[in-house]
Amino acid sequence: MDKPIHVMSEIGKLKTVLLKRPGKEVENLTPEIMERLLFDDIPHLPVIQKEHDAFAKVLEDNGVEVLYLEKLSAEAIDAGNVKESFLEKIMSESNIQSPSVYEGLKHYLLKMDTQEMVNTIMAGVRKKDVETASQHLSDVSDDGGDPAQSRTESPDSYFTEDKTQHLGEVSNDEDYPFYMDPMPNLYFTRDPAASLGNGLTINRMLFEARQRESLFMETIINYHPRFAGKDVEIWRNRDHTSNIEGGDELVLNDKVLAIGISQRTSAQAIEELAIELFNRGATFEKVLAIKIPNVRAMMHLDTVFTMVDYNKFTIHPGIQRLGGSIDTYMLEKSDEPGKVKITHKTNLQEVLKEALEVDELTLIPCGGGDAIAAPREQWNDGSNTLAIAPGVVVTYDRNYVSNALLREQGIKVIEIESSELSRGRGGPRCMSMPLIREDLPKQN
Structure with missing residues (x-):
């Protein structure tokens, strides 16, 4: 057959x-x-x-x-040479609202080999594991830790007048531990x-x-x-x-x-x-x-x-x-x-x-x-x-x-x-x- x-x-x-x-x-x-x-x-x-x-x-x-x-899944992504496009598609379906989180996640996952990336996407991506290059109000976490930890900007830079803020991206789920759900x-x-x-x-x-x-x-x-x-x-x-x-x-x-x-x-x-x-x-x-x-x-x-x-x-x-x-x-x-x-x-x-x-x-x-x-x-x-x-x-x-x-x-x-x-x-x-x-x- x-x-x-x-x-x-x-x-x-x-x-x-x-x-x-x-x-x-x-x-x-x-x-x-x-x-x-x-x-x-x-x-x-x-x-x-x-x-x-x-x-x-x-x-x-x-x-x-x-x-x-x-x-x-990993073999297919490699065979089609579609690692980045696959990632972009699954991220677009994962309700990633913040531009800085989107870029941080993409960088974090693309660094991995394909099998590790697939396994990580399936497992879910925790907020604590991802560095972001800038802050939007939607990125602020009240989990008890420093919201700027593992990030390149200081907390003082969150709301400076020369930065565009995305108030519409404020999450009602600040304590939620995942950027991408398991x-x-x-x-x-x-x-x-x-x-x-x-x-x-x-x-x-x-x-x-x-x-x-x-x-x-x-x-x-x-x-x-x-x-x-x-x-x-x-x-x-x-x-x-x-x-x-x-x-x-x-x-x-x-x-x-x-x-x-x-x-x-x-x-x-x-x-x-x-x-x-x-x-x-x-x-x-x-x-x-x-x-x-x-x-x-x-x-x-x-x-x-x-x-x-x-x-x-x-x-x-x-x-x-x-x-x-x-x-x-x-x-x-x-x-x-x-x-x-x-x-x-x-x-x-x-x-x-x-x-x-x-x-x-x-x-x-x-x-x-x-x-x-x-x-x-x-x-x-x-x-x-x-x-x-x-x-x-x-x-x-x-x-x-x-x-x-x-x-x-x-x-x-x-x-x-x-x-x-x-x-x-x-x-x-x-x-x-x-x-x-x-x-x-x-x-x-």
């Missing part, structure tokens, strides 16, 4: 995957900024790295080529981009804390020798105004996608993507838009619903109304240009059977549907499985009720330790972006 991206299902044997090893960005979380950066807790870095390394080893032991986002969510490589067929979506993400993440994937696709010039279809780029995230994008087979209408993916984005796929000759003929609750615990479709075998899925009962119904919209190509045919249904199981052309279909409830076990294990991503082959999945060990049910249904379950990985509110599927899967044999 010579395509650098080829994903025609959720369950085809996984051949190549993109991961991001948790780094200092995780250690740069504090209680005060957790919510701003979309975390509920602070993982212990040495342990989360150990657990992530074990996850990668499980994949490698099962014949999967593991690539790393941080390494590919990106602790990067180890969830599933979301900034998603492989669909022989191409991908490079996503505009909902929250500002994550929007810069897809710039790394854009750079990799444009400049890395593994992808650049290899006819990778960009079904959707990161410049759209509507939001979509990879955790909501599931490839059920070469003709059917399922995409969650969720907290982080809009119905508008799904319709736009469906039109693009249909008009550009993708193999996909149906898009199932599945409405899930707009709550933190169910942020993406794959936190409540994943495919584990040809006709078996995990599901969190909490996404279903009384009677088991859930709003599902089947999008198909319309005879009218620029439009799609939309059919509304409420029986997800029947919709899946029809779309996948199977007679029997099993929905395996997270936590067995128990009033306590189901929400507890869903909070720790009991429904977020990564299929590495039909009927073979990687899961978190802590979700023992759900794992036992999967085994009862004939699924091979490979458990990984998850005491720290789970603190980020994402499971094995969230932590992985498949790039290549083997095609499934056609079913009779």
Whole structure:
């Protein structure tokens, strides 16, 4: 297979995957900024790295080529000779308001070799580490130290009459320790981009804390020798105004996608993507838009619903109304240009059977549907499985009720330790972006 991206299902044997090893960005979380950066807790870095390394080893032991986002990003920047332009773009998206801070940051980061620069950007840049050549009012810090420390001008020069001051740049966050925010969510490589067929979506993400993440994937696709010039279809780029995230994008087979209408993916984005796929000759003929609750615990479709075998899925009962119904919209190509045919249904199981052309279909409830076990294990991503082959999945060990049910249904379950990985509110599927899967044999 010579395509650098080829994903025609959720369950085809996984051949190549993109991961991001948790780094200092995780250690740069504090209680005060957790919510701003979309975390509920602070993982212990040495342990989360150990657990992530074990996850990668499980994949490698099962014949999967593991690539790393941080390494590919640096290689792409060097291959394209775009170090300065990449830096300028990511700084422009980092809300750097002060001209002196912008220049100080740029000088600080360009001095580094490319890999160190990428790692530092991902980790976040602290104010204390950057020297600036001049002062604006926005640079003043009340952190208890000398605001001119490590700078070339004295405090007396801040407000001299012969200097232009930028009062509009005054920050309400003088105590905030970073010029550039850390990106602790990067180890969830599933979301900034998603492989669909022989191409991908490079996503505009909902929250500002994550929007810069897809710039790394854009750079990799444009400049890395593994992808650049290899006819990778960009079904959707990161410049759209509507939001979509990879955790909501599931490839059920070469003709059917399922995409969650969720907290982080809009119905508008799904319709736009469906039109693009249909008009550009993708193999996909149906898009199932599945409405899930707009709550933190169910942020993406794959936190409540994943495919584990040809006709078996995990599901969190909490996404279903009384009677088991859930709003599902089947999008198909319309005879009218620029439009799609939309059919509304409420029986997800029947919709899946029809779309996948199977007679029997099993929905395996997270936590067995128990009033306590189901929400507890869903909070720790009991429904977020990564299929590495039909009927073979990687899961978190802590979700023992759900794992036992999967085994009862004939699924091979490979458990990984998850005491720290789970603190980020994402499971094995969230932590992985498949790039290549083997095609499934056609079913009779």
